[in-house]
Amino acid sequence: MTLDDFYAIIPAGGVGTRLWPLSRKARPKFLFDLLGQGQTMIQSTFARLASICGPEHVAVSTGAQHVDAVRQQLPHLGEDAVFAEPIPRDSTAAIALATAVLARRHGDQIVVGSFAADHVVRDEGAFTMSVRQAVAAARAGYVATIGIAASRPSTAFGYIHQGRSLAEDVPDAPDARLVTEFVEKPDAATAQAYLATGEYRWNAGMFVMRADVVLGCLQRYKPDLYEAVTTIAQAWDQGLEPRQAAMDQEWAGIEKIAFDYAVAEPLSAAGGVAVVPGGFGWDDIGDFNSVAALLPSSNRQNIKILGDSDQVSYLDSAGDVVVPAAGRAIALLGVNDMVVVDTPDALLIAPRSRSQEVKDMVSKLSEDGQENIL
């Protein structure tokens, strides 16, 4: 099975507020090497997808202010493969515009797949196998998602409830199943119950679908959004001026809505969504606690260091997450289970257990008039 008809779209949007001060509005988390792997998140994502469909089949959808940084980090990204958004309009608009433009260029039987710029995938071979099954299901007319094997009862992710097997309908996707329901982030007890049934998987927001199928869904579920995006797509490759004029006219008025709500949920109720299993070691690096969980342990004290470990000295300290990103020495004396993020213009200190509340700290900094470091 070749994947010549497959195009990957990378929505690179999230600011990553809970990863402040590493992640900033002006320089979001996908531009950083959050796991110390020698590649930024978007570089890893691009490489992973380019190895499946070739670099010329990968596009990036991002904020206009990040285009230069994205192009600098992705030298193999095609000239026409960037969709710059003057203001963010959420994932439905991003996926719809890229799909509509690609369909005009390559025909509406192409399969597009959307994969966030800031996710971690451990096993690239397994990821490729999942994508291949998703593409097969997409060719058969399904909107296909990849359901991540839930390794813990996480309350940070939405879940996918799996139904009957689609192996007979789609021979090239033997593990595909129908999605009976997408469910929101559950509480801990509900998450535990989901895991016990064996019927639920994490929703990683990865969607693979034929262009005509998804555009048809949009026309049905979100006609205004569909019309606006179609207008822009018609102008897109007519030159910079028509493109700009169409964007100026249509973009700001487009509804801000996540693809899950606009398409995946209503379509699943109509039996149009397939899920293929993803067992490739996935994570969404949402906060410094996730960063810590993904960094290798390199000392007895389980102090996770993202950066040059020679810059960190510690005494009677354990379990900390330290980011020495300012080129300075960091000395920890009796400091346990804390997050210390040291950047040239801002320093954050917090307990690991409050990693999620870093977004509240960012709000406080905004109140304190510290916008310039956010």
Added chain:
Amino acid sequence: MTLDDFYAIIPAGGVGTRLWPLSRKARPKFLFDLLGQGQTMIQSTFARLASICGPEHVAVSTGAQHVDAVRQQLPHLGEDAVFAEPIPRDSTAAIALATAVLARRHGDQIVVGSFAADHVVRDEGAFTMSVRQAVAAARAGYVATIGIAASRPSTAFGYIHQGRSLAEDVPDAPDARLVTEFVEKPDAATAQAYLATGEYRWNAGMFVMRADVVLGCLQRYKPDLYEAVTTIAQAWDQGLEPRQAAMDQEWAGIEKIAFDYAVAEPLSAAGGVAVVPGGFGWDDIGDFNSVAALLPSSNRQNIKILGDSDQVSYLDSAGDVVVPAAGRAIALLGVNDMVVVDTPDALLIAPRSRSQEVKDMVSKLSEDGQENIL
């Protein structure tokens, strides 16, 4: 009573290891404004003493590497009023050399007083009154010390046990008493017992004495040190070359011993030491906990900030000591009772309760090969 015969010596020696990374080997604590008063410790000390005996009667004894910084901070310090030590030889050598040189210049009936460069004195008027009584006792032939009213059972200071009143012997020092004993830093129970008796005061290491008296003591108790210092003092004002030659020959071989042990303790046993009370609000800023205790409280959370408080934002945090000395924003989320010292090349984080152990952290940094930031 005039004080024309009184000369003040400021030994500026201690590195202040427990105040790292603010205090450094190359820039010790006396060169810093540790209380945010707009004056460094040595500037406050100089001003306090100069107001008593005139700036031309104040000398500083310090490491050769600190002479330039000291002169820069003390523009009114006399040309011949600096005693530069190529290597530290402790307080007896520092006091002995300055006294011997001053005695050759001004006669051995002058009174010299030694006051550390890094102590805090709240009430300068009360300090002056104590010094005047100490000078009177010194003129009468006593080595006089100032015994600080103990405000708490501190285990960080040595204590002075007071004996009979000397009011009849020294009419100008009505509150002077004989010292029966100097005692080492006690444990908490002993310190509590001392306070209960009302007979003990803190030893702040301030000594006031006639030059001939202290030089006589040195000749008796430490003859080798006395000989070496006398040799240097004879050469001191003969020009830079003879001075340098004498220092090269004698200084390194001088015994390293604190003045308390070399003179004050043996002389007190012989009934030669007087103590006058000091009730002027004194502290030795030994660690960041002392810094915190001395800084004014300016917010409900009792977060003490040494520096620009606009640089510190906090959420659900209290009781911290923060030194924003790197010009960066510091964000504290759920951080309680911690010390955070932020300098351009080094960051320290520790609980306040472990402030004393910062010296161990410095040893660890030395082991870790971080000598360049110590």
